Amino acid sequence: MSSRKELANAIRALAMDAVEAAKSGHPGMPMGMADIAEVLWNDFLRHNPGNPKWSNRDRFVLSNGHGSMLLYALLHLSGYALPMDELKHFRQLHSKTAGHPEASETPGVETTTGPLGQGLANAVGMALAEKVLAARFNRDGFEIVDHNTFVFLGDGCLMEGISHEAASLAGTFGLGKLVAVWDDNGISIDGEVEGWFTDDTPARFEAYGWNVIRAVDGHDPVAVKQAFEAALAQSKKPTLICAKTVIGFGAPNKQGKESSHGSPLGKDEVAAARARLGWNHDAFVIPDEIYAAWNAKDEGARRESAWNALFARYREAQPALASEFERRQAGTLPEEFAAHAEAWIAGLQAEGPAVASRKASQMALDAFGPLLPELIGGSADLAGSNLTIWKGSRDVNSNDASANYIHYGVREFGMSAIANGLALHGGFIPYDATFLVFSDYARNAVRMSALIPTRAIHVYTHDSIGLGEDGPTHQPVEHLASLRYIPNNDVWRPCDAVESAVAWKRAIERSNGPSCLVFSRQTLVHQPRDAVQVGSIARGAYVLSDPPSAKFDVILMATGSEVEIAMQAMRMLADQGVGARVVSMPCTSVFDAQPVEYREGVLPSWCRRRVAVEAGITDFWRKYVGLDGDVIGLDSFGASAPAEALYQHFGITAEEVVERVKALA
Numbered sequence: 001m002s003s004r005k006e007l008a009n010a011i012r013a014l015a016m017d018a019v020e021a022a023k024s025g026h027p028g029m030p031m032g033m034a035d036i037a038e039v040l041w042n043d044f045l046r047h048n049p050g051n052p053k054w055s056n057r058d059r060f061v062l063s064n065g066h067g068s069m070l071l072y073a074l075l076h077l078s079g080y081a082l083p084m085d086e087l088k089h090f091r092q093l094h095s096k097t098a099g100h101p102e103a104s105e106t107p108g109v110e111t112t113t114g115p116l117g118q119g120l121a122n123a124v125g126m127a128l129a130e131k132v133l134a135a136r137f138n139r140d141g142f143e144i145v146d147h148n149t150f151v152f153l154g155d156g157c158l159m160e161g162i163s164h165e166a167a168s169l170a171g172t173f174g175l176g177k178l179v180a181v182w183d184d185n186g187i188s189i190d191g192e193v194e195g196w197f198t199d200d201t202p203a204r205f206e207a208y209g210w211n212v213i214r215a216v217d218g219h220d221p222v223a224v225k226q227a228f229e230a231a232l233a234q235s236k237k238p239t240l241i242c243a244k245t246v247i248g249f250g251a252p253n254k255q256g257k258e259s260s261h262g263s264p265l266g267k268d269e270v271a272a273a274r275a276r277l278g279w280n281h282d283a284f285v286i287p288d289e290i291y292a293a294w295n296a297k298d299e300g301a302r303r304e305s306a307w308n309a310l311f312a313r314y315r316e317a318q319p320a321l322a323s324e325f326e327r328r329q330a331g332t333l334p335e336e337f338a339a340h341a342e343a344w345i346a347g348l349q350a351e352g353p354a355v356a357s358r359k360a361s362q363m364a365l366d367a368f369g370p371l372l373p374e375l376i377g378g379s380a381d382l383a384g385s386n387l388t389i390w391k392g393s394r395d396v397n398s399n400d401a402s403a404n405y406i407h408y409g410v411r412e413f414g415m416s417a418i419a420n421g422l423a424l425h426g427g428f429i430p431y432d433a434t435f436l437v438f439s440d441y442a443r444n445a446v447r448m449s450a451l452i453p454t455r456a457i458h459v460y461t462h463d464s465i466g467l468g469e470d471g472p473t474h475q476p477v478e479h480l481a482s483l484r485y486i487p488n489n490d491v492w493r494p495c496d497a498v499e500s501a502v503a504w505k506r507a508i509e510r511s512n513g514p515s516c517l518v519f520s521r522q523t524l525v526h527q528p529r530d531a532v533q534v535g536s537i538a539r540g541a542y543v544l545s546d547p548p549s550a551k552f553d554v555i556l557m558a559t560g561s562e563v564e565i566a567m568q569a570m571r572m573l574a575d576q577g578v579g580a581r582v583v584s585m586p587c588t589s590v591f592d593a594q595p596v597e598y599r600e601g602v603l604p605s606w607c608r609r610r611v612a613v614e615a616g617i618t619d620f621w622r623k624y625v626g627l628d629g630d631v632i633g634l635d636s637f638g639a640s641a642p643a644e645a646l647y648q649h650f651g652i653t654a655e656e657v658v659e660r661v662k663a664l665a
Helices: 004-022 028-044 065-078 084-088 118-137 155-159 161-173 201-207 221-232 267-277 288-294 297-317 319-330 337-351 357-371 412-425 436-451 479-484 497-509 531-539 562-575 588-592 596-602 619-625 643-649 654-663
Strands: 059-062 149-154 178-184 211-217 239-244 375-379 405-407 429-435 457-461 490-492 515-518 542-545 554-558 580-584 610-613 630-632
Touching (some): 004 065, 004 084, 004 267, 028 149, 059 118, 118 178, 118 319, 118 412, 118 436, 149 155, 155 161, 155 178, 161 201, 161 412, 201 239, 221 239, 297 319, 337 357, 337 531, 357 497, 412 429, 429 436, 436 479, 436 515, 479 515, 490 497, 490 588, 497 531, 531 542, 542 562, 554 619, 562 610, 562 654, 610 654, 619 630
Parallel strands (some): 178 239, 211 239, 375 405, 375 429, 429 457, 490 515, 554 580, 610 630
């Protein structure tokens, strides 16, 4: 029977070999955390390699994602569909073993990690999802939601500011099924961290309300097992296991040094490490008895089978709850949602309210929320400004079985990464909110939403200089363009209540990536439309107005509050005998994905006299107006003044649109 050290050394050998073959990578962390990983995966982690998406599996997150070979070795050894050839092609094009773990590419990877600290925040979201789902669905004798979230993290994760945001919230939420293991090896890229990381980390986490297990020898399997047992013996607080390890453990000339962190050990050092560890096998060779000891497929299938039997009894006892649980886990919306939403939007068009789009957003939540128990939202201490609380909102700290609202406090980055974790866990469609200008704080988590991808909805209000007197520190200028340039990220900036509702509907329905919904502080005028136009909003851009003769020689395009400016300009131009088409473009990425015939019908290539209007950076719009067109926007920071004065001052007016049109050839 293989010893624990032999099982851990299999991880070390695979990490050394894969990094050496790739001529790049990070062998130090996998070699240092191998003993901890072996204990966790063989003694505690409840999972099924045969079904990586089993809903009641434990979640394992590698926040220090540069040590990806640790995770790939674990997945391969325990029986996931990750064959040795994939490990041999570590960091190579089209392999399932990218330099950092990617959830969309590799079976068993729960989230894409690498930007340090975000994996911890994702894990907080997963643990919160487990807690809220358990409150909703569990009944006496039927603990159908009952699993833990484990996360490995390093010194770098803890230095990142997001770790403070996420850990503070985890303690506040009392996430007792969250267990974090700190790889306390004292080394980062620049060397020994004592020159720049001298925090009393255990005391810090105790202050957050965590259960902290100090000074665990990360190379003593008995001590590690006792630490996990202590962590799981209580359920009131998240746990931090402080594990002292040696980076590059087993490499005699490089262990404990930064040289083992992010570079191959080298052929000679790999050979020396094999001798030191007593690993007498060729590169990428794992003995059958070690495979047998690691194999988790039979036990995983048994665990899932037992859970399936429990769920079958649950379905008999609680058919309505069981049906809801299965639907939410599948990520499908209620059958009646689309028809209900479309009918409500049609009624909204007939009603024609003139409201700020942030208020229209809240109206949409009130209309759609009752049909969507999977919708879970929150705001970064701006609920009264973002208007993200709707009539059915229930605080997740209230112990209400229908809890669906999170008060994140002033933690934009942590909030957005936690939302990614909620989405990744399954059973929820999360939304979060802050002012658009503070999307900067959250930007990398939004980027990860698009990269992973997650079904997250990021709500941003106070979308322009229209917020007025708060001044340039709070007035977004470059933010719309910045968010639009993130691949796979749909950015909606609606012009009135109807477009706001359509944006919410599309964001809720989207399952292959995030949406950013951008709303105004100021009141927006309702725009008249027919049913065809209302239906076309969902295509990202559409013709809002054409001259009565249908003949036009200029196109005005705009988003949000500037659509009304374009409409005013259209009427002024008509009085001067110039026919103008007005195109509302609430979501350019959705429009760009439409068939060429539709795009040509909205923005015909023959019409090269084009003016775009948006209170933000102008360069983004050049691709739509071309070399012959013009853009009216803002290429400087704003100022503190009432909104009306600012629009006049910066020349974002109907009069300016008319003048620019006249100036076009």
